[in-house]
Amino acid sequence: xxxxxxxxxxxxxxxxxxxxxxxxxxxxxxxxxxxxxxxxxxxxxxxxxxxxxxxxxxxxxxxxxxxxxxxxxxxxxxxx
Amino acid sequence: xxxxxxxxxxxxxxxxxxxxxxxxxxxxxxxxxxxxxxxxxxxxxxxxxxxxxxxxxxxxxxxxxxxxxxxxxxxxxxxxxxxxxxxxxxxxxxxxxxxxxxxxxxxxxxxxxxxxxxxxxxxxxxxxxxxxxxxxxxxxxxxxxxxxxxxxxxxxxxxxxxxxxxxxxxxxxxxxxxxxxxxxxxxxxxxxxxxxxxxxxxxxxxxxxxxxxxxxxxxxxxxxxxxxxxxxxxxxxxxxxxxxxxxxxxxxxxxxxxxxxxxxxxxxxxxxxxxxxxxxxxxxxxxxxxxxxxxxxxxxxxxxxxxxxxxxxxxxxxxxxxxxxxxxxxxxxxxxxxxxxxxxxxxxxxxxxxxxxxxxxxxxxxxxxxxxxxxxxxx
Numbered sequence: 001x002x003x004x005x006x007x008x009x010x011x012x013x014x015x016x017x018x019x020x021x022x023x024x025x026x027x028x029x030x031x032x033x034x035x036x037x038x039x040x041x042x043x044x045x046x047x048x049x050x051x052x053x054x055x056x057x058x059x060x061x062x063x064x065x066x067x068x069x070x071x072x073x074x075x076x077x078x079x080x
Numbered sequence: 081x082x083x084x085x086x087x088x089x090x091x092x093x094x095x096x097x098x099x100x101x102x103x104x105x106x107x108x109x110x111x112x113x114x115x116x117x118x119x120x121x122x123x124x125x126x127x128x129x130x131x132x133x134x135x136x137x138x139x140x141x142x143x144x145x146x147x148x149x150x151x152x153x154x155x156x157x158x159x160x161x162x163x164x165x166x167x168x169x170x171x172x173x174x175x176x177x178x179x180x181x182x183x184x185x186x187x188x189x190x191x192x193x194x195x196x197x198x199x200x201x202x203x204x205x206x207x208x209x210x211x212x213x214x215x216x217x218x219x220x221x222x223x224x225x226x227x228x229x230x231x232x233x234x235x236x237x238x239x240x241x242x243x244x245x246x247x248x249x250x251x252x253x254x255x256x257x258x259x260x261x262x263x264x265x266x267x268x269x270x271x272x273x274x275x276x277x278x279x280x281x282x283x284x285x286x287x288x289x290x291x292x293x294x295x296x297x298x299x300x301x302x303x304x305x306x307x308x309x310x311x312x313x314x315x316x317x318x319x320x321x322x323x324x325x326x327x328x329x330x331x332x333x334x335x336x337x338x339x340x341x342x343x344x345x346x347x348x349x350x351x352x353x354x355x356x357x358x359x360x361x362x363x364x365x366x367x368x369x370x371x372x373x374x375x376x377x378x379x380x381x382x383x384x385x386x387x388x389x390x391x392x393x394x395x396x397x398x399x400x401x402x403x404x405x406x407x408x409x410x411x412x413x414x415x416x417x418x419x420x421x422x423x424x425x426x427x428x429x430x431x432x433x434x435x436x437x438x439x440x441x442x443x444x445x446x447x448x449x450x451x452x453x454x455x456x457x458x459x
Binding site: 009010012013014017018048049053064066068069071 | 104105107109112115116119120122124179180192193194195267268269270271272274377378379380381382383384385386389392393445448449
């Protein structure tokens with residue numbers, strides 16, 4: 001499975017959500033088929049709620065992990 | 081410095097620290113509240129703002145009825161003017177582009193966000209720019225004054241404030257109850273140490289009332305950005321500063337409830353009544369957010385940031401400062417202090433703020449990303 005990595009740390013809010021939505025729309029079919037996963041690195045605390053919400057509304061699961069001073073949000077197809 | 085001033089400033093510093101921790105933990109972003117309604121059809125951050133407004137209106141009215149409100153309406157509010165709407169619009173555009181309002185910039189900066197520092201610098205520059213146009217702007221602004229001396233809507237309608245405030249509280253209370261029934265208060269944020277937005281809404285409402293009881297005026301910080309700009313000019317171009325009436329004037333004459341001593345103040349680079357009531361809040365909010373971020377191990381300054389975003393947030397800060405000076409007053413002053421009392425200036429400011437935030441959302445999206453077919457979050 002391909003992994004699309006996005007490092008959005010330090011960027012203005014709501015860059016995280018806007019950029020993830022763009023990639024979700026561009027690669028929707030691949031994400032739904034489970035061929036692609038998106039990995040987002042963000043230091044925006046609000047994004048740990050908004051990104052998973054947006055991703056789940058598209059039928060895809062999202063997981064949030066606390067890293068060293070930031071968060072990693074990973075999408076995964078629900079049937080996996 | 082008088083002991084009473086120490087007491088007031090210490091109390092405000094504690095209030096600011098608490099507000100800083102709460103806002104950082106919840107990411108209580110008022111710029112995002114208005115922006116996300118238009119950008120994502122999301123009301124997530126508007127809800128706690130409605131809760132804050134409702135509780136503030138109820139508590140201020142109860143304090144007024146109990147006779148413990150130092151002044152009613154609050155000092156420093158004036159009769160309405162057309163520039164209140166225009167200033168709100170400019171402010172709304174600026175705060176969205178800056179990525180935070182005048183306090184949002186403070187807690188984000190305290191949390192280690194470099195972008196917020198650029199917005200902060202923009203606020204200083206915008207305040208300095210306003211000082212250059214002040215003498216030209218004021219006569220123009222006076223032409224838009226409404227023909228009323230009333231400061232609040234109840235005064236304008238010649239009714240007791242209790243009935244309109246109760247109507248406002250009933251409407252806000254009903255909305256909050258409906259959101260509770262439909263589980264829209266449920267926290268889905270997984271950040272470590274996250275404090276639910278409803279809790280922070282309640283906390284900030286209580287802190288707002290404590291601020292008024294302590295110093296007699298609601299929370300406000302924007303004039304201190306002008307004082308910061310004046311301090312810089314005093315250091316770099318003192319002769320020019322001395323020729324700017326905006327920085328030399330002391331239009332505020334006010335007595336703290338604790339000692340009743342009349343003090344003057346303004347936007348100049350002096351330690352005056354404006355500095356007494358605003359500086360501790362600013363230091364507290366930055367310090368509280370810094371403390372919160374450190375305790376969570378999340379204080380990290382990311383130095384590599386996109387240049388277009390740096391330009392955008394700096395410009396947003398400049399525009400926001402101009403809006404705050406034109407209106408006059410910032411979103412915190414009007415939303416947390418004026419609107420709960422149905423102050424006409426604040427109502428007009430919010431009427432302007434909404435389309436300003438809408439416009440800001442359009443510009444922000446075009447700058448950040450131009451080809452996003454947005455899908456709705458439905459939260």
